[in-house]
Amino acid sequence: MDLEFQIASLRDELDSLTPIGRSKPNEAKTWLPSFPARDTLKSHRVGIRCIAFHPVFSSLASGSDNSTIKIWDWELGELERTLKGHTRPVSSLDFGGPKGHTLLASCSTDLSIKLWDPSENFANIRTLYGHEHSVSAVRFLQHTANLLVSASRDSTIMVWDVSTGYCIKTVHSDNDWIRDVPPSFDGKWLVYGGHNHIAKILEVSTGELKATLLGHDNDIECCIFAPPASYGYLSTLAGLKKPPPTGNSAEYVLTGGRDKPVKIWNFRGTLIKTFNGHNNWVRGLVVHPSGRYLISVGDDKTMRCWDLSQEGN
Incomplete structure (x- = not known):
């Protein structure tokens, strides 16, 4: 009985704690950024153009002028890996994709869009070509959908099916x-x-x-x-x-x-x-x-x- 009481007390204590890097639900409604910064993520050697948070896990992706993407654990403040594949600056990043299989999409001034799979150590599983100039932005239509939208300096918007890699619509x-x-x-x-x-x-x-x-x-x-x-x-x-x-x-x-x-x-x-x-x-x-x-x-x-x-x- 004493052991059960101690376990119950420990559970109550754990429930009352706020996990590192997260606010309590009732605090999230009023919390605003303030100094000092909790962590400073250092590894990029040139300008950072874009960031994206994983919708479920504590992963943060950042894209840079030197064509690399870095994956961080924002709760620990640590660099997990560097993704190489683009040959020019990374313009935009977004997490999304089929339900239960989140992907990271990236685009670049090298005219390409790349899809990376977090479940396979962020392997580059597909590269999409179709734009005729720098790709400015990529956005999943919904975080649990197959469709990805891209915008470019070529004055077009393209809608892609990430499960096949095909462009299904182009808007001029x-x-x-x-x-x-x-x-x-x-x-x-x-x-x-x-x-x-x-x-x-x-x-x-x-x-x-x-x-x-x-x-x-x-x-x-x-x-x-x-x-x-x-x-x-x-x-x-x-x-x-x-x-x-x-x-x-x-x-x-x-x-x-x-x-x-x-x-x-x-x-x-x-x-x-x-x-x-x-x-x-x-x-x-x-x-x-x-x-x-x-x-x-x-x-x-x-x-x-x-x-x-x-x-x-």
Whole structure:
């Protein structure tokens, strides 16, 4: 009985602890980045262009100007391996693929897209060719789907079946250079932007253009669909009395670029709000899991957190 009591006490103690590198569930809703950094991951010798987190395990992939990809264990802060295969800078990374078989997709200015299998020590299992210029971005339509989307400087968006390696659809755009092409959370819509200062919303199944977002004065470097968790805050910014249903996957879009501001739009292409603060190109955007905060990073070497409940202040 004493042994059972000790075991029960130890279990209670373990349950009360927060695992290394993770927040308690109730803390994740309010946690924000702060100094000092817990770990600094050092191995790349030149500029890092992109990162991607594994959707399940504590793996982080980073792509570099020297054409390599590095796989890290972000909980331990350790380098696991270096992937070599691309011959020019790695532009974009994303984890996804068939359910139960997550893959890492990468693309490069060497005109290729590569698929790497984490279950086989990140072996390069397939290389996809089809773009005629630098490939800017790769995104899985959903993290448990076979379809991968790529965007290129050749003004095309291509949809690939990663199980066969075949391109099943090509969309031609008047954007001179498409920089980013993230999907909505259900994979039904794409938003893309690039060299002509314009972002557009596209229906995946038909390739039909649904909205054009006009307002940037320079190239668009990044764009994302806002997650449903943010709809309450964004609908207030839009002057609505109640938020749209969270089942809708493409109500709001956020964009950033070389003209420095971050802009928020609705699905019809109406500009809702502009956040000014960066003094150089805006390179990346992400919405906090709570939906309350928008985080942006830029070439001014800053990461900014905008409180959507306070109109971005």
